[in-house]
Amino acid sequence: MNKIKSLEDLRKMKQNLEHGMNIREKSNEPESLVQIRVAMATCGIASGARTVMNTLVEKIEKEKIPAVVTQGGCMGYCYAEPTIEVRVPGKDPVVFGYVDSAKAIEIVEKYIVNGELLDGIIPTNYKTINDKN
Amino acid sequence: MAQYKMHLLVCGGTGCRASESEQIVENLKSEIKNLGLENDAQVVTTGCFGFCEKGPIVKIIPDNTFYTQVKKEDCAEIIREHVLKGRKVSRLLYEDPETQKHIEDSKHMGFYQKQMRIALRNCGFIDPENVDEYIARDGYAALGKILSEMTPEEAIDILKKSGLRGRGGGGFPTGLKWEIASKNKADQKYVVCNADEGDPGAFMDRSILEGDPHSIIEAMAICGYCIGASKGIVYIRAEYPLAIKRLKVAARQAREYGLLGEQILGSDFSFDIELRYGAGAFVCGEETALIHSMEGLRGEPTVKPPFPAEKGYLGKPTNVNNVETFANVPAIYLKGTEWYSSIGTEKSKGTKVFALAGKINNVGLIEVPMGITLREVIYEIGGGIKDGKKFKAVQTGGPSGGCLTEKHLDTPIDFDNLIAAGSMMGSGGMIVMDEDDCMVSVAKFYLEFTVEESCGKCAPCRIGNKRLHEMLEKITSGKGVPEDIEYLKNLSRVIKDTSLCGLGQTSPNPVLSTIENFYDEYLAHVTERICPAGSCKALKLYTIIADKCTGCTACVRACPVDAITGEKRQPHVIDPDKCIRCGACYEKCKFTAIHVQ
Ligand SMILES: Cc1cc2nc3c(=O)[nH]c(=O)nc-3n(C[C@H](O)[C@H](O)[C@H](O)COP(=O)(O)O)c2cc1C
Ligand code: SF4
Ligand code: SF4
Ligand code: SF4
Ligand code: FES
Ligand code: FES
Numbered sequence: 001m002n003k004i005k006s007l008e009d010l011r012k013m014k015q016n017l018e019h020g021m022n023i024r025e026k027s028n029e030p031e032s033l034v035q036i037r038v039a040m041a042t043c044g045i046a047s048g049a050r051t052v053m054n055t056l057v058e059k060i061e062k063e064k065i066p067a068v069v070t071q072g073g074c075m076g077y078c079y080a081e082p083t084i085e086v087r088v089p090g091k092d093p094v095v096f097g098y099v100d101s102a103k104a105i106e107i108v109e110k111y112i113v114n115g116e117l118l119d120g121i122i123p124t125n126y127k128t129i130n131d132k133n
Numbered sequence: 134m135a136q137y138k139m140h141l142l143v144c145g146g147t148g149c150r151a152s153e154s155e156q157i158v159e160n161l162k163s164e165i166k167n168l169g170l171e172n173d174a175q176v177v178t179t180g181c182f183g184f185c186e187k188g189p190i191v192k193i194i195p196d197n198t199f200y201t202q203v204k205k206e207d208c209a210e211i212i213r214e215h216v217l218k219g220r221k222v223s224r225l226l227y228e229d230p231e232t233q234k235h236i237e238d239s240k241h242m243g244f245y246q247k248q249m250r251i252a253l254r255n256c257g258f259i260d261p262e263n264v265d266e267y268i269a270r271d272g273y274a275a276l277g278k279i280l281s282e283m284t285p286e287e288a289i290d291i292l293k294k295s296g297l298r299g300r301g302g303g304g305f306p307t308g309l310k311w312e313i314a315s316k317n318k319a320d321q322k323y324v325v326c327n328a329d330e331g332d333p334g335a336f337m338d339r340s341i342l343e344g345d346p347h348s349i350i351e352a353m354a355i356c357g358y359c360i361g362a363s364k365g366i367v368y369i370r371a372e373y374p375l376a377i378k379r380l381k382v383a384a385r386q387a388r389e390y391g392l393l394g395e396q397i398l399g400s401d402f403s404f405d406i407e408l409r410y411g412a413g414a415f416v417c418g419e420e421t422a423l424i425h426s427m428e429g430l431r432g433e434p435t436v437k438p439p440f441p442a443e444k445g446y447l448g449k450p451t452n453v454n455n456v457e458t459f460a461n462v463p464a465i466y467l468k469g470t471e472w473y474s475s476i477g478t479e480k481s482k483g484t485k486v487f488a489l490a491g492k493i494n495n496v497g498l499i500e501v502p503m504g505i506t507l508r509e510v511i512y513e514i515g516g517g518i519k520d521g522k523k524f525k526a527v528q529t530g531g532p533s534g535g536c537l538t539e540k541h542l543d544t545p546i547d548f549d550n551l552i553a554a555g556s557m558m559g560s561g562g563m564i565v566m567d568e569d570d571c572m573v574s575v576a577k578f579y580l581e582f583t584v585e586e587s588c589g590k591c592a593p594c595r596i597g598n599k600r601l602h603e604m605l606e607k608i609t610s611g612k613g614v615p616e617d618i619e620y621l622k623n624l625s626r627v628i629k630d631t632s633l634c635g636l637g638q639t640s641p642n643p644v645l646s647t648i649e650n651f652y653d654e655y656l657a658h659v660t661e662r663i664c665p666a667g668s669c670k671a672l673k674l675y676t677i678i679a680d681k682c683t684g685c686t687a688c689v690r691a692c693p694v695d696a697i698t699g700e701k702r703q704p705h706v707i708d709p710d711k712c713i714r715c716g717a718c719y720e721k722c723k724f725t726a727i728h729v730q
Contacts, residue, residue, distance in 0.1 A: 003391030006399040007277035010268070017269035024140055024258060025270075027195035030240060040219035057138050069138065070196040071219035 022061065026068045034067035034112050035087040036060075039075045048100065049082040055101040056084075059108050067112060080122060086111065095122045137175040139216055140194040144257065145178035146343055147336075147375050148185030153205055154178075157189055160208035165216070174216050177266075180344015182257035183498035184244065187227065192257070197238035200225040230494040230516040244495045247514050249476070251484045252300075252337075252460040253500045256344030261379050264386040267347040273392050275466035276351050276358075280400040285315055285359045292359075292462070294470040296482030301327055301418075301455030302533065302559050302635075304481070304548040307462075310452060314360040314442040317450040322362035324353050325446065325453045327423060328369035328376070331415035332531035332560045333582055337486040338456035340498055342369070342376035345460065346383035350393065350406060352459035355466070357404040360452050365406035368423050370413045380408060415532075415586035419634050420453045422588070433588045434634035455560070457486055477503035481547030485558065491528075491565035492519045504545040507537060511565060522567040525666075526650065530559030532579045532586075533639030535646025536572070555646045557639070571668035572651040573658055577605040579643040587636065594637030597628040601644060610671040613659035622648060663730060673714045674730045679704035681726035688718035688727065 004010050018025075026033055038053045053069060060067045077083045080097025086107065087093040096107055097120060110116040143149075143158050161176045182190045187201035191211065198221055200211065207225060214220045226235035227242055236242050250256075259266040267273070279288045293308030314322065326349060330338040342349060353365040369377060384406055387393040395403045409427050411417050417432040424446050426432035445451025461483060465473045474482050481503040487510070490496050494516030501510060507527055511517065518524050526536040535556035537544070544550050548558050566575065580602040589595045604621055607613050625641030632638045648655055657665050664672040677688075677697075684702040689695075696712040699705030707718070707727075719727045 003389075004398060005391065007274075007281045010273060010277045010398060014268055014271065014274065017265050020137075021259075021266060021269040023137065023195050024142075027197050028258075030195075030197065038219075040217070053138060057136055061136055068195045071138075073218060073220040 019061070023068070026066075030068060032066070032089060034065070034089070035085075036067055036069045036112075037072040037085040037087075038069065039077070039081060039083045039085075040071040040073065051101060052082050052084065052099050052104050055104045056108065059105055063108075063113075065108065065112065067108075077122060083122065088112065088115075096120045097122045137173060139174040141174060141176045141211075141216075142179045142192040142194060142257065143176060144180070144182050144185075144188055144190040145261075146181030146185065146188075146340060148181065149188035149190060150375070152189050154189040156205045157191065157203055157208055160205050161191075161212060164209045164212040168212060168217060170212070170216060174212075177260050178262070179258060180256040180261050181340040181498060183253070183340070183500075184495070185498070186496045190257075191225075192239060197240050199227055199236070199239040199242060201227050243513050243516055244497065244499070247505065247509055248500055249484050249502045250500050251464050251476075252341060252457050252486055253344070253498070254464060255348065256340055259345070261344050261346055262382050264347060264383065264390060264392075267345070271467055272347050272463075273351050273387075273398075275463040276354050276392070277398050279355055279358060279466060280398055280402055285361065288355070288359050288466075289315060291466065291470055295465045295473045296470075296477075296480075297458065297461055297465060297473070298481065298548060299455055300457035300461075300485065300560070302530075302557070304558060307454065307458055310442060310454070311356060311359050313440075314362075314450050314452040317443055319450050321364070321447075321449050322360055323446045323449060323451040324356045324360065324362045324365040325420075325423070325427075325441075325451055326353055326365065326367040326456060326459055327418060327420065327453055328367055328373070328456050329411050329413075329418035329423060330370065330373075330456070330560065331413070331418045331586070332562050334490050334562050334564065335488050335531065335560050337488060337498060337561050339373050339376050341456050341460050341486075342373070343379050346376075346380045347387065348463055349380070349456060349459050350383055350387050352462035353406055354393065354397065354404045355462055356452055356454070356459070358402050360450070362450075362452070363403050363405070365404060366409055366427065366446070367406060368409050368411055368417075368427060371410040372413055377408065377410075414588070415582075416588045416634070416636050419636060422634070423453065424451065431588075433590045434636070436633065457561075478545055478547040478550075480549055485546070485561060487529075487561045487563040489515055489563050489565070491563075492522060492567040492570070493517070493565040494519055501546075503547045506543050506545060508542040510546070510563070511542075515565065518565070518567050522569065525566045525568050525570055526572065526575075528556075528564040528566065528575065528643070529562065530557035530639075530642070531562040532582050533557060533635070533642055534559045534562070535642045536566075536575070536650060538650050555642075555649055557642070569666055569668060571609070571664050571666040572647040572654050573605060573609050573664075574668055576643045576647045577602065577609060580605060580640070583636065583640040587640075591631075591633040591637060593628045593631040594633070594640065597624055597632075598637070598640050600624060601628070601641060605644070608655070608658050609664070609669045611658075611662050611669070615656070615659050617659055618648060618652075618655050667729070670714050673716075674709065675707050675712055675714065675716075675719065676709075676728050676730075677705050677707055678726050678728050681724050683724055683726070685723070687721045687723065691717040691721040693717065 056069045082099045083097050085095045189203050191200040191203045297307045298304040417426050419434045422432045422434040441451040484500050486500045526538050528536045583598050587594045682704040689697045696708045
């Protein structure tokens with residue numbers, strides 16, 4: 001290990017290291033963040049949910065978007081998989097269907113960052129897994 | 134570097150390791166490998182989550198799923214279900230004691246909702262054996278900032294403004310203590326971290342050292358810079374092997390990065406630490422005794438003044454602080470005095486860590502803002518009294534403290550209010566008692582401890598506490614007389630006023646405070662000879678209710694001392710002089726004919 005020779009070096013080092021801890025920091029304050037839940041049940045995985053998840057994680061990490069990506073189980077929309085649920089603080093949760101990597105990026109850029117409405121929303125009077133409890 | 138989508142935090146604290154959490158780490162890792170998820174999920178060993186009683190704990194990030202009592206056999210399921218398919222393993226989730234519902238994540242657990250983590254900020258969050266994780270959370274940044282931007286005076290001033298007071302029991306203002314040590318001129322000074330932690334049931338200092346050792350090292354270095362000391366010593370009890378190991382690993386890593394040693398972070402400040410092991414005597418936590426013990430002398434207290442800040446280790450100015458006190462220091466410099474002093478009450482700033490124990494649903498290590506009420510701690514964090522029993526009292530301050538009762542439930546907890554209520558903060562023990570606990574026995578328990586731990590140097594403590602204990606023994610065994618209560622009070626006052634060190638000066642507190650708050654209970658013991666809580670065995674009276682007794686003789690056969698007599702199919706009687714109150718007859722009688730009082 002090299003010695004850290006100044007406060008400047010320490011700060012640089014921190015910047016390189018904090019990346020790996022980001023997900024933990026974010027989960028510390030989930031309410032203030034956009035929460036994206038990717039359905040990862042059997043059919044979701046079969047239809048590429050894992051790729052979508054990876055794309056989302058990389059995207060929000062790269063652009064430092066205050067969001068956290070979690071995986072959820074079956075949401076009951078097998079026909080529209082992969083589906084993701086997006087909760088922007090202060091807004092009702094929204095579910096998008098048939099999400100691929102390109103769509104995922106569009107959701108982040110347009111819906112989450114700019115607050116634009118997008119197509120692909122599964123119309124719902126639906127309850128999330130959380131609300132059911 | 135891989136961008137993990139999930140972190141699996143496994144508790145590596147003493148409690149959870151005792152139930153094989155190391156094996157859990159291995160099993161989680163191997164299942165991750167089996168399923169080819171190495172780039173998705175990372176397993177991290179952390180310090181204590183404070184929920185040791187329900188350990189081993191596995192927490193999944195980012196959804197904050199909190200798995201309790203995980204067994205090594207559960208690991209494959211956690212990976213296959215939760216990590217792969219996003220389905221929580223509900224049988225491992227925490228169950229709310231009131232609603233019996235499984236709670237999905239730690240943010241919704243009453244145990245955590247009212248907590249505020251400053252001293253424990255990294256416990257259960259980072260890998261204590263990985264300095265990089267500490268640095269990623271701004272570790273050593275406070276030290277760096279102080280070394281490059283502040284004079285010692287400026288740094289001390291910040292600490293004074295923050296209002297931080299010592300967490301080792303006394304509550305002395307930390308900034309002021311540093312200032313005194315800094316003003317005493319000497320060729321060598323010392324920074325000592327008091328990790329003796331002798332209170333029965335206390336484990337906050339251990340948890341901090343196990344879960345976040347770098348924060349203590351950083352704070353000791355800051356203290357060294359402020360008071361002008363280049364040497365630090367951690368006095369730690371030898372029976373804390375894991376804390377010792379983590380501290381050693383942390384010190385080695387800090388040295389490798391140049392965060393300990395010569396010219397730290399390119400400044401001209403040099404500082405290093407060493408460890409000294411205590412044999413675990415309670416009195417060695419008293420700072421003068423601790424210093425003598427480090428000097429190789431007997432661990433006995435001496436009269437203050439001189440205070441350690443004037444003449445301490447090897448006669449040099451020495452600043453002694455408690456582990457938890459130190460753990461707060463870096464956070465104060467990073468986030469500022471305004472932030473810190475906005476937390477807590479007027480004269481007690483910040484938070485306090487308590488070891489919550491006793492007749493309560495959630496026991497564990499908690500950190501709460503000063504000023505929180507007992508009610509919040511017991512009913513919200515603690516989840517209420519076990520088995521729906523009635524709350525009776527809370528003991529705080531360990532063997533030096535006293536108890537708080539129903540009428541104190543809404544008193545904001547801080548240094549001064551606890552003293553006003555006849556107890557004290559102490560190091561943070563908090564034992565909840567219910568209707569089945571006898572307060573005379575509680576006092577006796579603490580006196581037993583004090584008698585055991587008194588160093589014997591001065592007579593009031595050595596002999597006086599023994600007499601107190603004998604008197605309590607007499608009362609609980611049903612031989613007390615009403616005058617005994619006055620005797621206890623008088624002797625207590627003498628011991629308090631004439632003992633040499635803090636141990637003796639505070640040891641009668643449990644007696645005085647229980648007499649003050651539960652006078653009737655003492656009285657019942659010495660006049661009616663009954664124990665209202667029904668806990669003093671010698672005061673139990675077993676009688677047979679003639680109307681209910683069928684004369685089946687079951688009890689006669691159960692009684693080990695032949696105390697029960699009677700004709701077959703006739704009501705039986707118990708001879709109270711022979712009866713040894715074992716309860717065997719009570720268990721055996723099918724007709725509830727035996728009455729206990
Ligand atoms: C009998 C006795 C036992 C003590 N045990 C401890 C202990 O285990 N840990 C501790 O930090 N302070 C203990 N203290 C308090 C220390 O003497 C000292 O006040 C403290 O370490 C100062 O640190 P602080 O200002 O950060 O609280 C004890 C005091 C007495 C009288
Ligand atoms: S008060 Fe007790 S522990 Fe303290 S010096 Fe006297 S005998 Fe020793
Ligand atoms: S066991 Fe109960 S009913 Fe039977 S003789 Fe004893 S007291 Fe009477
Ligand atoms: S309590 Fe024990 S000793 Fe007393 S009468 Fe019953 S069985 Fe015998
Ligand atoms: S399994 Fe995919 S929606 Fe049910
Ligand atoms: S040791 Fe694991 S939660 Fe405390």
